[in-house]
Amino acid sequence: MGMFHYYDIGISELFIFDEFLINQIREGESVEPEHNQLLQDVIEKHFENKPVVYITNRINSYAVNPLTYLGTVKIEKLSAFAVVANTKIQREGANFERQFYNKPFEIFDTLGEAIAWSNTILKELSK
Secondary structure (H helix, E strand, C coil): CCCCEEEECCCEEEEECCCEEEEEECCCCEECCCHHHHHHHHHHHHCCCCCEEEEEEECCCCEECCCHHHHHCCCCCEEEEEEEECCHHHHHHHHHHHCCCCCCEEEECCHHHHHHHHHHHHHHHCC
């Protein structure tokens, strides 16, 4: 599991690994549907021939427009979505967001748990 790319995209930092990506949105930002195009571009560039799991590490407080997920779910190679939430409010928000994403979507307390789950998901997909 070696990180091979890092992007500072203004509203967040993206860490690209071999089988998953971690996104850390900055404090006070708002994730909107138009951000899906950037995610699509990054996934196409780095995960051309394989599925990927998106992990959002919610170390900051920010807003997510739930309609964003209507576009996110259409990103073909994006196979699952993991949320690392440290507070009750973050967990409640992620549970609400889950309604808008019809692929595997789980909430975790730690980044390590999210990464382990992503490995499990990807193994299931490779069967």
